[in-house]
Amino acid sequence: MFNLRTVLFAFVLLAILLLAGRYLKHKIRFFQRLYLPASIIAGVLALLLGPQVLGAIATSIGGEESLLAGGLFSENVRTxxxxxxxxxxxxxxxxxxxxETIPPPRDIWRKAAPQVVFGQTLAWGQYVVGILATLLILGPVFGANPIASCLIExxxxxxxxxAGGMAETLNNLGYADGADLAIGLATVGIVSGIVLGTALADWGRRKGYVASINRNAIEPEEIPDLNVVAETPELRQQRARLLRNLLVDPLSINFGIVGMAIALGWLLLEALKWFESVTWGQTGFVVMPFVPLFPLALVGGIITQSILNRLGLGALVIRPMIQNIAGVALDVVVIAAIASISLRVIGGNLxxxxxxxxxxxxWNVLIFLWLAPRLFSQHWFEKGIGDMGQSMGVTATGILLLRMVDPDNSTGAFESFAYKQLFFEPIVGGGxxxxxxxxxxxxxxxxPVLLLTGGLLIFWLVVGYVLMRQERRHSSATPV
Known part of the structure; x- marks a missing residue:
């Protein structure tokens, strides 16, 4: 068992590791060229200094009684x-x-329909590829757990x-190895996404698909929001009125708002569990007990923002502070998840x-090269590579690749990418x-899950085909 003091020092060590990761990124040019976030470098450093690498080396030299047999971190810290x-x-x-500004769904669809289709196609295809691979290869050859089919997405x-947030769910479903494999795959995805994305950007320039490439693109840590509420003078005045005489730090208020969103998400999750228990759950088929809190916390955030807006309190939400809160939390997730990877599990499931x-x-690269030129009538490379990057890492990877091929946002790809998230994040990509x-x-x-995901993949491909036909008719009807 560990106490609160152990928790404090565990997070102090994470903070020190993050600083070390940032220092290594600053000093090692290879890390800079890969655009690796400092949190990933810090996580790998924690893994190397733990019992699986440093501890194993110390044990092989000095035996199990060696001072560093458990690495630099105690078992309670690792817990x-x-x-x-x-x-x-x-x-x-x-x-x-x-x-964030959340426009009406009709406006979002009108502005970003092809982008939504492309992102959904990539996501549902990852399930189809994973399930087919499990049916044809992973199950028969390696005896893999069927849940391995979900790990690509x-x-x-x-x-x-x-991947880190799903660890408890995978453990509860009897697939403990899946958590380590998911974290390892996420690392492969973000590295390959950046490397292949950069290579494809160079190829696109040579082929004439991209006008220019900015090799000094901003780093993932510096990527701004694309759809935030504008900080107008009126908004700042309204916020000043709301905060007057409260004697509460604005950061504390925004942290409290995040807490309210999580609480609403928890209430939604409990309500869904109860509803399932009194309906189809009585037949023995249950899903909600295995659903983690975080996708409902996302919904809770949307509801919280809507409530604040209706009460005239929306100005209390300071988006840069919310980003900082989320950024710290994400750094903790990434460092702790990588530090907790079991190399033995990955080696045993190589x-x-x-x-x-x-x-x-x-799948991601081939769909980008095949579907994007057909789906996007203009600037297919810029609009497609952002979604390809996101589908191989995180949203920041997609925006990073967008910056490489469209540094001045001359194609409008940034706006389409941002609007697509509202149709995307609540369902897949962590939804x-x-x-x-x-x-x-x-x-x-x-x-059955293959039929469901395959049907959704076909649905989005058909929607894409309809959009392409409409665009062709519009182009042919437009006078020259």
């Missing part, structure tokens, strides 16, 4: 780290839409945060790990279906 991702990911998702589309890595990368998919596979089996 805190192992539990941190599932807790802090709720803060990240609760903050996702707080302080969890890790590639969801990133380290979602065939599964490599198969999912290769197939996930191939409700991402959270429920392992439980559905566990309860239904692979073939």
């Amino acid at each position: 805190v780290w192992s539990q941190a991702p599932g807790v802090f990911i709720n803060i990240v998702f609760a903050a996702l839409f707080l302080g 969890i890790a590639f589309e969801g990133g380290h945060g979602t 065939g599964v790990f490599l198969t999912l890595s290769i197939l996930g990368i191939l 409700l279906f991402t959270a429920a998919a392992p439980a559905l596979v566990n309860s239904w089996g692979l073939v």
Whole structure:
């Protein structure tokens, strides 16, 4: 058992590791060229200094009684780290839409329909590829758990945060190895996304698909929001009136708003569990007990923002502060998740790990090269590469690649990418279906989930075909 003092020192060590990761990134040019976030470097450093690498080396030299046999970190500290991702990911998702402008769905669809289709196609295809790989290769050859079919979408589309947040769900479903494999796949996804994205950007320039490439693109840590509420003088005056004489730090208020979003998400989750228990749950088929809190925290954030707006308190939400709160939480998730990876598990499932890595990368790249030129009537490269980057790492990776090919936002790809998130994040990439998919596979089996995800993939491809036909008719009807 550990006490609050242990928790404090566990997070102090995480902060020191983050500083060390930033220092290494500043000093090592290779890390800079990969645009790796400092949190990933810090997580790998923690893994190397833990019992699996440093501890194993010390044990092989001095035996199990060696001073460093357990690495630099105590078992209690490592226990805190192992539990941190599932807790802090709720803060990240609760903050996702707080302080953002949420236009009517019809306006979003009109502005970003092809972008929504492309992102949904990538996401549902990752399930289809994963399930087919499990049916044809992973199950028969490696005896993999059927839930392995969900790992490409969890890790590639969801990133380290979602992979870490899903660890408890995977454990509860009897697939403890899945958590380590998901974190490893998320690392493969973000590195391959940046490397291949940069290579594709160079290829696109040579082929004439991209006008210019900015190699000095901003780093993921510096990426701004694309859809935030404008800080107008009126908004600042309204906020000043609301904060007058409160004697509360604005950061505390915004942290409280994030807490309210998480609380609403928890109430929604409990309500869904109760509803399931009195309806289809009585037949023995249950999903909600395995759904983690974070996708409902995202919904709670949207509801919280709507309530504040209706009460005239929306100005209390300071988006940069919300971003900082979420940024700290995400750093904790990434560092702690990577530090807690079991190298033994990945080594014992190397065939599964490599198969999912290769197939996930191939799907994302090939769909970008095949579908994007057909779906986007203009600037297909710029509009497609952002979604490809997101589908192999995190949203920041997608925006990073967008900055490489469109540094001045001359194509409008940034706005389309931002609006697409409102149709995207609540469902996949860490949304409700991402959270429920392992439980559905566990309860239904692979073939029914394949029919469901395959049907959704076909649906979005058909929607894309209709959009392409409409665009062609519009182009032919437009006088020259």
